[in-house]
Every structure is written in C-alpha cells, then in structure tokens.
Amino acid sequence: MDSIKVTGGAELHGVIPISGAKNAALPLMIASLLTDETLTLANVPRLRDVALLTQILSNHGVDYSVNGKRNGQDALDGQTVHLTAREIVDTTAPYELVSKMRASFWVIGPLVARMREARVSLPGGCAIGTRPVDFFIDGLAALGADIEIEGGYVVVRAPNGLTGGRVEFPKVSVGATHTIMMAATLAQGETEIVNAAREPEVVDLAHCLKSMGARIEGEGTSTIRIQGVPRLHGAHHAVLPDRIETGTYAMAVAMTGGDVLLKGARADLLNAALETLRATGADITETPEGLKIYRNGNGIQPVDVTTEPFPGFPTDLQAQFMALMTMAGGASRITETIFENRFMHVQELARLGAQIHVDGRTATVDGVSELKGAPVMATDLRASVSLVIAGLAAKGETTINRVYHLDRGFERLEDKLSRCGARIERISG
Numbered sequence: 492m493d494s495i496k497v498t499g500g501a502e503l504h505g506v507i508p509i510s511g512a513k514n515a516a517l518p519l520m521i522a523s524l525l526t527d528e529t530l531t532l533a534n535v536p537r538l539r540d541v542a543l544l545t546q547i548l549s550n551h552g553v554d555y556s557v558n559g560k561r562n563g564q565d566a567l568d569g570q571t572v573h574l575t576a577r578e579i580v581d582t583t584a585p586y587e588l589v590s591k592m593r594a595s596f597w598v599i600g601p602l603v604a605r606m607r608e609a610r611v612s613l614p615g616g617c618a619i620g621t622r623p624v625d626f627f628i629d630g631l632a633a634l635g636a637d638i639e640i641e642g643g644y645v646v647v648r649a650p651n652g653l654t655g656g657r658v659e660f661p662k663v664s665v666g667a668t669h670t671i672m673m674a675a676t677l678a679q680g681e682t683e684i685v686n687a688a689r690e691p692e693v694v695d696l697a698h699c700l701k702s703m704g705a706r707i708e709g710e711g712t713s714t715i716r717i718q719g720v721p722r723l724h725g726a727h728h729a730v731l732p733d734r735i736e737t738g739t740y741a742m743a744v745a746m747t748g749g750d751v752l753l754k755g756a757r758a759d760l761l762n763a764a765l766e767t768l769r770a771t772g773a774d775i776t777e778t779p780e781g782l783k784i785y786r787n788g789n790g791i792q793p794v795d796v797t798t799e800p801f802p803g804f805p806t807d808l809q810a811q812f813m814a815l816m817t818m819a820g821g822a823s824r825i826t827e828t829i830f831e832n833r834f835m836h837v838q839e840l841a842r843l844g845a846q847i848h849v850d851g852r853t854a855t856v857d858g859v860s861e862l863k864g865a866p867v868m869a870t871d872l873r874a875s876v877s878l879v880i881a882g883l884a885a886k887g888e889t890t891i892n893r894v895y896h897l898d899r900g901f902e903r904l905e906d907k908l909s910r911c912g913a914r915i916e917r918i919s920g
C-alpha cells in the first residue's frame with residue numbers, strides 16, 4: 492500500500508493546474524447510459540474513481556476510449572474520453588463494484604429510464620456517515636417505478652417506462668438530484684424536483700444533458716423542471732474545474748505561506764470558501780488564467796465555519812479547513828451539518844500536535860504555534876488531504892498511510908505540490 496512522505500516547512504510558489512471535477516465527471520460519465528450515441532467528455536481527471544466507474548459502465552456494455560496524448564500536452568492536462576452505450580447488455584450493477592464507490596449507485600436512474608429495469612447493489616463510498624438511499628427510492632417511485640430491496644440490491648422496474656412526477660427531497664441531496672434528473676429526461680411528461688441540490692456539478696450535468704437533447708429548466712435553483720423526451724443523442728461536453736481541489740490547494744498555500752496560481756480555477760464555484768479563506772488572512776485575486784493565492788508572513792486568523800449545501804461552505808473542504816485552523820492564532824469552531832461522522836481526521840491531526848475538541852457536530856480548534864511530523868492514517872478522501880496540508884507546515888517528517896483514499900479524488904497530488912516547492916514524495920509498497 493502506498494504512503495506519502497511530507498517534510499514540512501517549505502512555502503509553496505508556482506503554478507498548480509486544476510483538474511476537471513471528480514464529482515462532475517462521475518455523473519457525466521453515467522449520463523452516457525441514456526443514449527445509444529457517443530458522449531465525448533473533455534477535461535476528465537485521471538483518478539481511481541474514474542477508472543472504477545469505467546469498469547462499472549463497461550459491465551453494462553458501455554464502450555470506452557481515451558484520446559491519445561498530443562504534442563505539447565502536459566501530463567497534468569485532462570483527458571478526453573468517448574463513451575458509447577450502443578446496447579446495454581446488463582442492467583445489474585454488482586456489489587463488488589458498487590460497494591467501492593457511492594456515486595456508482597447513480598446508474599440506477601439512467602438504467603431504469605432507458606431499460607425499464609435495473610438491479611443495483613446498495614452503495615459504499617467514504618465512511619463519513621450512514622448515507623442511506625431513501626431519497627432515490629422515493630424519487631424513482633414518484634416517477635412510477637416499482638422498487639424492492641432483495642439481497643442487498645435495489646431492484647427497480649418500470650415495465651411501461653417512467654412517467655413524470657413531483658419529487659420533493661426532505662433534505663438537499665446531490666446524488667439524488669443527479670439521479671432523478673437523469674431518469675426524468677426519458678420519462679413521459681413533466682418532472683418537478685423540489686429542494687434540488689444547487690451544486691455546480693448538478694448544473695454541469697444539466698448542461699450536458701441539454702446538449703444531448705434533454706429539456707431541463709431551473710438547474711442551479713432549488714426547483715428543477717424536466718420535460719421528458721423519447722430519446723437523447725450524443726454530445727461533446729467539457730467537465731468543469733474541480734472546486735474542491737481548488738479550495739484544497741488554496742488552503743495549502745494559506746497554511747504554508749507563498750504565492751501560487753491555481754490555473755483554470757473559477758472563483759464563482761467556491762465563493763463561500765474563498766470568503767472564509769480571505770478572513771483567515773489569505774489574499775485571493777481572480778486573473779484570466781485562474782486564481783492567485785498569496786499569504787504574507789502574518790499569522791493565520793481563526794474563523795468559524797459551518798458546512799452547508801451550495802452555495803454555502805462545502806463539507807468536502809471541512810477537513811482541509813480544520814487543518815488550516817490548527818495553526819491559527821486563536822480558537823475556531825467548525826460545525827459539520829451534512830454528514831454525521833465526518834471528523835475522523837481529528838484524531839489524526841492530534842498526532843501532529845493539533846488541539847481539537849469535538850462536541851457533537853462541532854469541533855473547537857485551539858490553534859497552536861507549531862505542529863510536529865508523525866506517522867498518520869488516511870481515513871477517507873478529504874481527511875487524507877487535510878493530513879497532507881498539516882504535514883506541509885509541520886516540523887519534520889509526516890508519513891500518511893493508506894493514500895489509496897487520496898488517489899480516489901486528487902490527480903497527481905505529489906507532482907502538483909512538489910512542482911511548487913513542497914518536499915513531498917510517494918513511497919510505493
């Protein structure tokens with residue numbers, strides 16, 4: 492199992508290219524199941540989750556090919572992939588594959604919409620809470636599907652096709668919004684999704700579906716309306732930049748000090764996080780090439796944060812922000828409202844000398860003047876990278892074990908950081 496060794500203390504200076512968003516690429520790839528024509532996606536990141544989803548889609552009969560590397564392309568440039576689901580050969584998504592990644596459950600929407608049946612294993616994914624699938628089940632039932640749970644599988648049938656309906660989510664869910672929106676594109680009649688997720692990745696998916704011929708209105712607001720169409724066609728779509736990767740590297744620079752251009756990053760995708768970072772003392776400027784992050788020698792100011800659905804502060808940046816706050820000049824309170832078990836990084840940050848006290852869904856972080864390197868364990872994707880951020884500022888050596896979590900969602904992290912002066916290396920084994 493690979494680990495990552497970080498020797499702390501170096502400032503970050505240079506350019507970090509921002510990859511396509513994992514959380515947009517995954518539903519976009521799944522959308523290929525909705526048509527028998529080719530969906531071409533540009534700016535797809537090279538990630539373990541993308542590779543795993545490719546395997547799952549192949550199992551359903553999707554042909555997958557990647558453009559070769561062209562002259563002048565950098566190893567960090569996104570890849571262009573072509574997905575063709577000419578014929579769906581299998582409507583089962585098996586436990587062995589779906590249990591490794593939550594987003595793979597979302598195939599249930601397109602499969603039932605196009606094939607009128609699907610059998611999908613209950614999902615896995617990052618262990619950050621119970622993560623039930625009741626909104627998906629209720630949503631598909633509102634579109635006329637019959638649903639049963641059999642042997643750990645959700646079995647959904649709509650022998651006469653799905654019909655449009657009203658779906659109101661009790662709580663904002665990104666995955667359920669993606670799934671019902673995709674399913675509704677091929678349903679008969681109109682679907683209204685109320686309390687829909689407003690995340691940029693939902694908007695990106697809606698844009699792609701529209702270029703495939705879907706009729707969707709209201710994406711980016713809490714009410715999305717979809718008029719079903721009999722069929723969708725192929726399209727070309729570029730995945731939007733990863734706002735979580737952007738925020739992560741911005742926090743790394745705020746932690747170490749330095750001056751970095753996050754190339755291709757878009758401020759409008761993470762305004763709340765950028766405002767919070769500014770309040771900690773980081774300078775952030777928008778340029779035509781991306782976002783510039785700068786922190787001078789002044790200390791890190793403590794700032795309180797509460798995670799919220801978009802446009803609020805994202806839960807996927809909570810762990811990274813906590814790492815930054817461990818070295819703030821005072822106490823900050825971080826409240827997690829999306830997932831009930833997303834503080835597993837706390838005990839690992841404590842190994843580096845962080846002072847954090849958790850009470851229910853709020854962590855109080857008392858900033859310290861120095862962290863000290865230690866061996867630590869990555870417990871989930873964003874927790875892993877919070878340990879890298881802390882390690883970059885800690886005195887001495889930090890070894891992060893179980894980095895396969897990190898490889899799910901960060902493309903060539905050690906290359907991107909070492910190009911900017913970080914002393915970081917992967918140890919294979």
Ligand SMILES: CC(=O)N[C@H]1[C@@H](OP(=O)(O)OP(=O)(O)OC[C@H]2O[C@@H](n3ccc(=O)[nH]c3=O)[C@H](O)[C@@H]2O)O[C@H](CO)[C@@H](O)[C@@H]1O
Pocket residue numbers: 513514515517593594620621622623624625626627662663664665666667806807829830831
């Ligand atoms: C691949 C991907 O895009 N993952 C993101 C997606 O996950 P994901 O789509 O799984 O997260 P959701 O937005 O669905 O989860 C939000 C909340 O709703 C609850 N819930 C969800 C569905 C359901 O049927 N019942 C239910 O109770 C969840 O347990 C959680 O408490 O959005 C999360 C919230 O921004 C992010 O942290 C994840 O990185």
Ligand SMILES: C=C(OP(=O)(O)O)C(=O)O
Pocket residue numbers: 514592593594616617619807872873900
């Ligand atoms: C929690 C995440 O991913 P997933 O929903 O796939 O577990 C994440 O991207 O931070």
